[in-house]
Amino acid sequence: MKTIEHFVNGKIYSGSSEKLSSVFNPATGEETAKVKLGVSKDLDYAVEKAHEAFKDWSNTPPLQRARVLFKFKELIEKNEDELTKIIVSEHGKVYEDAKGSLTRGLEVVEYACGIPQMLKGEFTENVGRNVDSWSLRQPLGVCAGITPFNFPAMVPMWMFPMAIACGNTFILKPSEKDPSCSLKLAELFKIAGLPDGVFNVVNGDKEIVDAIINNNFISAVSFVGSTPIAKYIYENCAKNEKRVQALGGAKNHCVVMPDCDLDQAVNGLMGAAYGSAGERCMAQSVAVAVGNVGDPLVKNLKLKVEKLKVGPGMDKNSEMGPLVTKDHLEKVKKYVDVGVEEGAELIVDGRKLKLQGYEKGYYMGGCLFDKVTSKMRIYKEEIFGPVLSVVRAKDFEEALSLVNDHEFGNGASIFTRDGDVGRSFSNKAKIGMIGVNIPIPVPMAFHSFGGWKRSLFGDQHMHGPEGVRFYTKLKTVTSRWPDGLKSDTEFVMPTMK
Secondary structure, eight states, X not given: OEEEOEEETTEEEOOSOOOXXXXXXXXXXXXXXXXEOOOHHHHHHHHHHHHHHHHHHHTSOHHHHHHHXXXXXXXXXXXXXXXXXXXXXXXXXXXXXXXXXXXXXXXXHHHHTTHHHHTOOOEEEEEETTEEEEEEEEEOSEEEXXXXXXXXXXXXXXXXXXXXXXXXXEEEEOOTTSOHHXXXXXXXXXXTTOOTTSEEEOOXXXXXXXXXXXXXTEEEEEEESOHHXXXXXXXXXXXXXXXXXXXXXXXXXXXXXXXXXXXHHHHHHHHHHHGGGGOOTTOEEEEEEEGGGHHHHHHHHHHHHHTOOBOOTTOTTOSBOOOSOHHHHHHHHHHHHHHHHHTOEEEEOOTTOOOTTOTTSOOOOOEEEXXXXXXXXXXXXXXXXXXXXXXXXXXXXXXXXXXXXXXXXXXXXXXXXXXXXXXXXXXXXXOSEEEESOSSOOOOTTSOBOOEETTEESSOOBSHHHHHHHTEEEEEEEEOOOOSOOOOOOOSOOOOO
């Protein structure tokens, strides 16, 4: 059976441990590979090589770094089909969805290609007599990323292209559930001309996470995953004086107003709730039906959820693939059990779905709840599966309160024809990313991605301008050259005259 190893210092690295974890094809339930789980010694070795590479890479002109990124971009485009199939084989999402997520990662690479422009500082001549002052951004050193299973290409590419473009070196710890895409990206980056040691991949579990937190040579850590782990990483990185951005969980609301284009809202909710089997941090898992729109909304959703085409990711007819693992499938099914026990009305039950020829795959159909309340667990907790809950609200103010009172603040959307309502929602919602008649408001690469409240620990979002700020530190220089004039010793706070 295939063994997936690490990538350190420009080549495949076997590591010092024989710890293994299984990788499965979610469509069939078959074990397809073993992945080596690194130990602290492996992480330390990768950091040593990254630290050595940092000196030369940080002194490489930004224009030359950008040229390597341009070549990397071209190689991703040439290998798009292979990368997409790798994602499908280990995550399970349908081919076009996997391809789209790869494209969103590629857009960050494209943005990072403009790094010479983004690293320019500011200059002021004569802040004082014959005194000039300017600012510049310099790289941090060795950076690390810890990424989740649901986007094995896109989320890592939110991190390492920006960090590397800014002059840092990088250690990536991908999810052990679907690690192969990261290894392929590392190989392509080397072919593009990236020097050895600048980008490294170390597979592992919590031991590697803790090794990253405790390694003194790692200056910054980026994370995407659940809120408890995000909080753990944020707190412990802060104790070790590391810069950190840790994106946590979500419970994204979609407010549906009575005046909306109902077909647009229903179609938007279908893709946002059931795309990628709901395994997205931007999935819309709560529909807030305002006023009298509730009954027609649920009726139309029911018809579409019942017709949802579930199947293998490589089947062109599939609209939704399997969940990532057997354990996660059972976890999601138990949440549906909880919803029924809590008194929510299960309109569509997808728990018993079986596909002929794929009986061992990790499939379930879409589930739709109505009459969900804010006190229920299925409302409060992130399910991360194809389960949509409909909550009824009497008016816009009640709907807005539901959005603002939830502990998570990642994304939220509203469907309405009323510009004043759309503007009020955008202004008043305590949420990091807002969509108006847009079901999944993921910012483009030249903006920045991140939530509020318990969806983000740290004060800077990912990629875009915030990414440049996160992966660099600001330095300001104030300079005066001797002019031959006599100067006296001064014991007061200097002021510019």
